[in-house]
Amino acid sequence: METKYFLIATLLILSVGCEEFTPGTVDVDAGRAAILAADQAWSETGGDLEAFISFFAEDARFLPPDGPQANGRDEIRQSFSALAALPGFSLSWSANFSDVSSSGDLGYSVGTFEMTVDGPDGRPATRTGTYTTVWKKQNDGQWKVVSDIPNFDSPAAQATVAQDSTEEQQESLYDRLGGLAPISVVVSDFIAVVVPDPFLNENPAVDASRTRVPAPYLTYQVTALVCQATGGPCQYGGRGMLESHAELYITEEEWDRMVVLFRGVLAKHSVPEKEAQELLDIIDSTKADIVVAASGE
Numbered sequence: 001m002e003t004k005y006f007l008i009a010t011l012l013i014l015s016v017g018c019e020e021f022t023p024g025t026v027d028v029d030a031g032r033a034a035i036l037a038a039d040q041a042w043s044e045t046g047g048d049l050e051a052f053i054s055f056f057a058e059d060a061r062f063l064p065p066d067g068p069q070a071n072g073r074d075e076i077r078q079s080f081s082a083l084a085a086l087p088g089f090s091l092s093w094s095a096n097f098s099d100v101s102s103s104g105d106l107g108y109s110v111g112t113f114e115m116t117v118d119g120p121d122g123r124p125a126t127r128t129g130t131y132t133t134v135w136k137k138q139n140d141g142q143w144k145v146v147s148d149i150p151n152f153d154s155p156a157a158q159a160t161v162a163q164d165s166t167e168e169q170q171e172s173l174y175d176r177l178g179g180l181a182p183i184s185v186v187v188s189d190f191i192a193v194v195v196p197d198p199f200l201n202e203n204p205a206v207d208a209s210r211t212r213v214p215a216p217y218l219t220y221q222v223t224a225l226v227c228q229a230t231g232g233p234c235q236y237g238g239r240g241m242l243e244s245h246a247e248l249y250i251t252e253e254e255w256d257r258m259v260v261l262f263r264g265v266l267a268k269h270s271v272p273e274k275e276a277q278e279l280l281d282i283i284d285s286t287k288a289d290i291v292v293a294a295s296g297e
């Protein structure tokens with residue numbers, strides 16, 4: 001009997017000891033800090049999809065606000081690579097709260113995020129939201145995401161245009177430039193300085209085409225192109241940039257010279273800096289099709 005009571009007493013002491021011991025080993029504050037640190041490291045993976053995915057546990061769940069649930073890393077990778085492929089995609093977030101269970105191996109972070117993709121008008125549109133991410137400590141001590149639940153603050157239709165939010169700035173470049181009349185004047189002046197430019201005409205193919213292709217034709221076509229590209233009502237009907245410049249073997253230096261001439265015309269007409277830059281961006285978007293010859297050729 002004595003032995004029996006001794007055993008019971010020993011078990012009681014041990015079990016009470018265990019209860020006191022377990023919570024004492026879990027440093028909840030350290031757990032919270034570790035989750036915040038993991039969340040921040042996760043947010044710093046930038047555009048590296050694989051690094052981003054590596055923060056998910058193998059059997060994690062992703063519950064997007066406007067898409068099907070993704071179960072497991074492979075489905076999550078698919079879900080995010082589709083998102084990352086959207087034009088102008090970027091995602092950033094920051095946690096503002098975390099907590100951890102008394103067992104010390106389960107916790108969550110809460111924060112806000114910002115996602116940007118190009119809108120239908122080609123301009124970046126940003127949506128904001130909040131998220132809850134559930135973290136589980138793995139056998140190796142690393143915290144991994146087991147469930148990620150983002151929510152948008154507002155429906156997609158209310159996405160705000162990131163760079164310009166005022167009504168005036170949302171006008172098309174065509175309207176901000178004043179429409180077809182001022183555009184045609186700028187283009188006409190541009191063609192007038194480009195066509196006789198001695199540096200450009202040192203290129204024999206360019207020089208030869210000057211006698212073949214009338215300057216007013218170029219003025220007409222480039223005006224229609226700029227009108228259309230800036231959001232105006234024109235329909236460009238000429239040849240594509242690749243086809244029309246393929247035989248000219250235009251070099252980087254010739255391209256740079258053309259940009260200098262274009263900037264000069266923009267300055268002459270006091271085109272505001274923002275609109276001038278947007279026009280230069282449009283010109284620049286054609287460069288890969290126009291510059292085909294390596295420098296010095």
Ligand code: HEM
Pocket residue numbers: 200205206209210212213218221222225237238239240244245248250254255256258282283286290
């Ligand atoms: C260094 C730069 C450039 C040079 C030297 C150049 C020169 C020329 C020449 C010689 C032609 C006549 C080609 C032919 O039919 O034989 C041409 C056509 C044309 N270029 Fe350029 N170009 C340059 C850049 C650009 C840029 C940046 C644009 C517009 C963004 C542009 C728009 C056009 C258009 C619309 C045509 C007429 C296409 C057609 O035949 O339908 N060019 N260019």
